[in-house]
Each structure stands twice: as structure tokens, then as C-alpha cells.
Amino acid sequence: MIPSAFDYARPSTVQEAVRILSEAGEDAKVLAGGQSLIPVLRLRLAAPSLLVDLGGIAELRGVSESGDELVIGAMTRHADILRDPLVARYAPLLAQATATVADRQVRHLGTIGGSLSHADPAGDLPSVSLALDAVMTIAGPAGERSVPASEFFVDYLTTAMQPGEVLVAVRVPKREGWGTHYEKFNRVAQAWALVGVAAAVRRENGSIAEARVALTNMGTTPLRATAVEQALAGALASADAIASAAASAAEGTSPSSDVSASAEYRTHLAKVLTRRAVAAAGGIDAA
Amino acid sequence: MPRISLTVDGVRYDDDVEPRTLLVHHLRERLGKVGTVVGCDTSNCGACTVLMSGEAVKSCTVLAVQADGADITTVEGLAGPDGKLHPVQQAFHDRHALQCGFCTPGMIMAAVDLLAENPDPTDEEIREGLEGNLCRCTGYQNIVRAVRDAAAAMRSAAAPQESVPIGGGA
């Protein structure tokens, strides 16, 4: 199908984008890579009056270092993330999860900012941003503000951004000395995760000093598996300790039942995938 | 209406387009490039794949206005000026990598894109690399064989020189 008619603007600075969006009101939408938005427009699930294309704003694209953080521009494409040496060095979890997103064609256009702003609970990058304690930089009419990932995802397809605001960058603390892993379960090619688990583990001697575990598609937003993290803190770095911690992976979650999986199956997957993800992140043979 | 300028298969076109026009419709209906087809409404099938600035994209999931200034290669632009098929096209022909042929233009463009990044892929890498393209007929076996053959042909053609230009017909 062909989308319904809309106006189109292609600003060249963030300031200009924010001004156009605030003047246009709630009917305007930001266009990033279009890989979620254009399918929605084609199915006429949305009919915005104006699209504000961020594709012409050079400052939004690319990865840089700032002290102990990586600053990833919102318009950095999935394909750019996969090739970026700073991401490979300081946030390999992000690259590993990005490699599982969709297919080559979609990764050539889809952006990290679009994935996070879209806030699809089945999206792979929201849970990764939680596990990495990422912080979003958001620009709006009143200037810039920072929102941690833990407060950014508010509900199904809903973020803390207000109309007129634009996600500018994702700031990711450099995680040196941490092991990380993304474990995604899907049944067919280019499919979304039935469940996914992002894990980051810091080991000290023979034990796990700290762990971060976040779940994809176990509720209307990505969720931290807090009970697992608490059980792992200070635990022995052993397959048994990980298995017993992973048993509480579904605590506090509310997975949906749909054509792809029942809530019960998702609950089962969350535990199994958490065990695998934490073991791989910690470099422990899960046997 | 915004005015856009595209280079498609080596020819430059300047046109006024409605913002909602999808690149694939612009290619087919305005520029007559009907080699690129539409197979779905959900951005899944990959039949509409073209190269945009050298990278494979689903042209049903790009607005024509987003492509302004880009260099587009469709399946119609792969063969050499003398009509000699691109090695990927030749290999699809030789290996019987199609039945109804509907997925073929997109499959070929996705394979060209994959081989530009990975000139010597394993079968596994070929399957992963083409995951954005669905075929309802072949069961993929002959497609994988064709891409493997094309990769070998392109590597040996490239051996004495630096690289094989995409769309130049080698």
C-alpha cells in the first residue's frame, strides 16, 4: 500500500528539527532510517501530517569518545555500529546484538536512535541499552536533557520523549573488564526475538563481582532481571550458581501470549536464555 | 512537491515527487525500471532490493525523497554495455537458481551486496547474508550454489587487478 499524504522537511541541524517539530505539534513525526516507520505508514497504521527527516543532520551520525563514555549519534546506522572500532572495543555487546537485528538491507538504513525511540519490546537494542546503563541525550525546545535507559522506556512503543523532542545521542559507559553476551531466540530468518537476554558480567578472582541482565520481549518494555542480578552479585563463578540465579529470570515480568509464543513458553525461555547469556558473558562453561 | 535527483543505472534523472512516493514506485512507474519488483507489504521479502550508494536496501522501505542525490543500481544496470551478464546473473542462470523468478532481481542484488563485503563467503554466510530475501519456490539450495560460484568467478576475475567494480559488468 502507499502511505497517506504528508509534508516533508529535511532540516540540517538539530535546532532546526526541534523548531519544525514544535511548530507542527503532535501530528508531526521524526523520520530516521524509516525501517519501522515506513512499514507502519504503508500499512496506514499511522498518518502523520509531516515527516521531519533527520537524514540531513551530519552531527547526529557517528561514534566518538568522551572521557569514560562512548557517544553514539542517534542517526548512526546498524551497519555503522557493526564496523565501528570504538564499539568493538568498549561496547561489543551492542555490536553483537546489532548483528542479529533484521537483515543486511534493514541494517543499512535502520539507526540506533530509531530502534530506541521506537521502543518495540521485541527490539534487541532497548534491552542492551539497559544492560549497559546507557543514557539518552534528548533535545527539545527547552534545550538538552539526559534520561537514563532505566527511565526512557515507559510503555509499549512509548518513551519518555515528549512531542517536539529528538533523541540526539546514546551515551554508553565504557565497559572494560566486563564480559558481555546477547542471547536471542527466534525461529526463522530475519525474525524478531521471541525472547532475548543481554548480560554483562564483571568477574573478580573466582566469583562474579557484578552482573547486569536485561530482557527483551518479556513485557511492554525491556526489563532488568533484578532478582538474577542480586543472586549473582558475589556468587561463585560456577555453572551451578548461574543456573540457580537464572531460575528467577522471569520474576516481575509480564510476557505476552501471541501467535509466536505463549507467555508460559516465554517464561521458560527467559530462564534458559539467561543461564546461557550469563555463562557466556562470564566465560563459564554452562555444560 | 520536492524535486529530487537520482542516478539510476548510470543515467541521471531529475523529477518532482510526492513525499509519500516509495523509491520502488518511483523506479517502476516514473522511470520505467520494472526489473525491480514488489513482493510484499511488510518489508520482509526483499524482492525490491536495489543498491543505494553501493549498499543493498529494500526500495519499498525508502521514500524517494530520502534517496535524493543517491546513486542507485537496479538489476537492469548489472550487465555490461555489451549485454554480458554480471557474474552473479550468469551463475543464477547456470545453476538454475530460480523457478518463478519473482524473487530473483532482489536475490541477485542482495548477493552482489554481500560479495562486495565478503568475496569468499561460506555457505552459512551466504544463507545469513541473504536472510532478507525470501524465495517461495527453490528451497534456496541452488541460490546458495549460484552465489558460491559467482564468488569464485569474481575472485578469479579480480585476481590480476585490484577489485571488480559493482555494476560495471566486470
Ligand SMILES: Cc1cc2nc3c(=O)[nH]c(=O)nc-3n(C[C@H](O)[C@H](O)[C@H](O)COP(=O)(O)OP(=O)(O)OC[C@H]3O[C@@H](n4cnc5c(N)ncnc54)[C@H](O)[C@@H]3O)c2cc1C
Ligand atoms: C523486516 C524487518 C525486520 C526487523 N527485525 C528487527 C529485529 O530482529 N530486531 C530489532 O531490534 N529490530 C528489527 N527491525 C527494526 C529495525 O531495527 C529498525 O531499524 C528500527 O526499529 C527503527 O530504526 P529506524 O532508524 O529505521 O527508525 P524509523 O523507522 O525512522 O523510526 C522509528 C520510530 O522512532 C522515531 N524516531 C526515530 N529516530 C528518532 C530520534 N532520533 N528522535 C526521536 N524519535 C525518533 C520515529 O518517529 C518513529 O516513530 C526490523 C525491521 C524490519 C523492516
Ligand code: FES
Ligand atoms: S517488496 Fe520490499 S521487502 Fe517485500
Ligand code: FES
Ligand atoms: S523463484 Fe519463485 S520466489 Fe524464488
